[in-house]
Amino acid sequence: xxxxxxxxxxxxxxxxxxxxxxxxxxxxxxxxxxxxxxxxxxxxxxxxxxxxxxxxxxxxxxxxxxxxxxxxxxxxxxxxxxxxxxxxxxxxxxxxxxxxxxxxxxxxxxxxxxxxxxxxxxxxxxxxxxxxxxxxxxxxxxxxxxxxxxxxxxxxxxxxxxxxxxxxxxxxxxxxxxxxxxxxxxxxxxxxxxxxxxxxxxxxxxxxxxxxxxxxxxxxxxxxxxxxxxxxxx
Numbered sequence: 045x046x047x048x049x050x051x052x053x054x055x056x057x058x059x060x061x062x063x064x065x066x067x068x069x070x071x072x073x074x075x076x077x078x079x080x081x082x083x084x085x086x087x088x089x090x091x092x093x094x095x096x097x098x099x100x101x102x103x104x105x106x107x108x109x110x111x112x113x114x115x116x117x118x119x120x121x122x123x124x125x126x127x128x129x130x131x132x133x134x135x136x137x138x139x140x141x142x143x144x145x146x147x148x149x150x151x152x153x154x155x156x157x158x159x160x161x162x163x164x165x166x167x168x169x170x171x172x173x174x175x176x177x178x179x180x181x182x183x184x185x186x187x188x189x190x191x192x193x194x195x196x197x198x199x200x201x202x203x204x205x206x207x208x209x210x211x212x213x214x215x216x217x218x219x220x221x222x223x224x225x226x227x228x229x230x231x232x233x234x235x236x237x238x239x240x241x242x243x244x245x246x247x248x249x250x251x252x253x254x255x256x257x258x259x260x261x262x263x264x265x266x267x268x269x270x271x272x273x274x275x276x277x278x
Contacts, residue, residue, distance in 0.1 A: 045215045050222050059226055064212035066184060070176050071216070075227060078166065082231040085162040092155045095148060104144050108151075112143050170220035177216045184209070 045064045053059035056079050060072040123129050178200050185192050191203035
């Protein structure tokens with residue numbers, strides 16, 4: 045096996061190609077699963093960071109603003125200038141802001157739980173990797189008549205295994221860290237630059253492109269921002 049090539053592989057397929065042929069199907073599938081889980085974990089972590097920034101800034105993701113929209117009602121010009129209308133509108137804006145904040149906080153909790161779950165799937169100390177290698181080698185031993193030997197330390201050896209095959213088996217078992225390190229690098233290399241969230245700017249409309257928020261939405265945004273800056277009273 046070519047450990048040097050594994051350490052500098054530029055893609056998942058190139059990394060899998062460095063695995064000795066008998067082990068490639070099983071260990072390649074294992075690396076593929078880990079790669080997908082690690083990418084999902086990285087994406088979930090970026091989502092969580094984005095949600096936390098929204099919470100700190102008093103803004104909201106497009107999905108929340110789209111789900112809880114500011115209603116538009118028609119009133120006469122005479123009523124629009126009354127204090128009664130201003131008070132009622134402020135109350136509506138406050139309730140919308142409160143609902144959006146509640147949803148955002150719940151989403152952050154849910155995304156945090158998702159990260160913890162994905163972390164358990166991505167975590168590995170090499171035990172599974174070695175178990176797969178032993179299983180494949182044991183199949184080869186059965187096919188070719190090699191003797192499987194378990195020593196006092198729990199390690200597996202194969203009497204009668206050719207030198208090249210033995211070198212491949214030992215190399216696979218001993219170099220898990222090389223593959224794990226390169227896999228983590230490839231996940232980071234595939235990470236796309238984080239685009240600027242439109243939630244901090246004009247309102248997004250999935251069918252009509254981008255449109256400016258109406259006055260009630262602006263008022264809610266101002267209310268959210270001012271509440272973030274309001275000094276805490278003792």
